[in-house]
Amino acid sequence: AIMFYSLLNKFKREDAELLITARDYDSTFQILDDLNISYQKVGKHGGEKLEDKLETYIHRLAELFPFVTKFKPDYFITFSSVEGARISYGLNIPSIGYNDEPRNVPVCKLLFPYLDKIIIPACVPEQLYINLHANPNKLITYNGIDEIAWLSEYEPNPKILEKHSLEKGKFVIIRSEPSFASYFIDKLKPEESLISQFFPPIFTKFPDLKYFLIVRTEKQEMFLKKKLKNYINNSNIKIARYMPDMVDLCYYSALVISGGGTIVRESSLLNVPSIEYFPGDSAPQEHFLIDNGFPLLHIKECEEIVKKSIEIISSKPNSDRFNNSFKEKIKKFENPNEICFNFVKDNLID
Structure with a gap:
């Protein structure tokens, strides 16, 4: 949730209409509420049992579908929503996702085939994604890690x-x-x-x-x-x-x-x-x-x-x-939110 905050602001400054959805997982809702982000609550995490994971996937797919068909988005952006990726693929909506965790094999196998582009850290071997059905031509690599997306704009608050x-x-x-x-x-x-x-x-x-x-x-x-x-x-x-x-x-x-x-x-x-x-x-x-x-x-x-x-x-x-020296080190690397924003903006303009 915190990763998308700066990305959302970039699109808002361009007067883009946004539909933001989130599932009940860990502290996602609390973070979004603290950031005063308007969003739709759709589904939850499946827990530890395989049967529950599958059942919640089915329910969230059904719950998310009417939101998407009503909003009619020009683009779909995700940080690993299997349900969102499946719906965007089925409705022929262009899509782009972030993924820095190919160790999460079950999710990645379901996600990668449906996304048009996947933004990944260059430090994570591309072969790990290809092994999980990602098309190498869909991968966008960057020199950095996901956490840079929000820390590049961070100001400590004493x-x-x-x-x-x-x-x-x-x-x-x-x-x-x-x-x-x-x-x-x-x-x-x-x-x-x-x-x-x-x-x-x-x-x-x-x-x-x-x-x-x-x-x-x-x-x-x-x-x-x-x-x-x-x-x-x-x-x-x-x-x-x-x-x-x-x-x-x-x-x-x-x-x-x-x-x-x-x-x-x-x-x-x-x-x-x-x-x-x-x-x-x-x-x-x-x-x-x-x-x-x-x-x-x-x-x-x-x-x-x-x-x-x-x-x-x-x-x-x-x-x-306890000074801002960390900022200079972070500036040496690429921000994945900048990459995502520019890619989507350029494709929408085209």
Whole structure:
């Protein structure tokens, strides 16, 4: 949702009519509401069971269809809506999509054949997309990663510190894994999180810091509250399913730890020490960030997460930690929203 915000503004400045739809997934609705974006709620995430995933796909396809036929769009833009891509193909509506996650094999196999163009980071091997039925002639590559789309225009807001009674570099952000996602099946139970294992020793070492434990589902929240029952009543610990202004919180934090890629990619682009504990191989985007000198580590073992976290928190922040030096580094790379906007605009004019 946050990725499309700057893209929507580009089209609005051109007086384009927009139909924005979103499904109930993670914090999508909350983010759109916080950004005051007008949108239609259509469908939800299918959860962890294959039967539920298929059933919700069928329902969302049926719910989305009348919105599209009534609006009659000249172009369809998506960040991996299988239902939207299928409808645009069936109605012969030109389409373009973003995709930076070919590891999500089931979704990609259903998505790629229907899209006319797919914008992908150059750091992700094209063959991964071709293996999932993407036509190589449809791929548009760019030098960067998706998170640059919104961080290129980001301005830190220090008011977030006062709002949560925080000090710069005196709190830690920890984000749970998307354990219900299709690529996590057989790796973790949907309600579980490794936070329950590595958080206690970090907190014990630094009990005076504040900690935000951001979970993805109610099940994860219940799981952590049970596993961390000896800690959760401490005023320095907050467990939540959603926190507004997450980018600001990351920017001013001492450390960001996450089981998924987006938040640590954001935070490392902002020059924040970041640890990803995704149980699989490092994604090409993580290699891109590391190779370009951004402060990101991928650590899978809980003991090593604890060890490295203690080392980072014990160190003093770099001199450029809380200034805008990150902007100059980001400017060296391409913005996928600029690519998408210019491509669609040029094709509509033609």
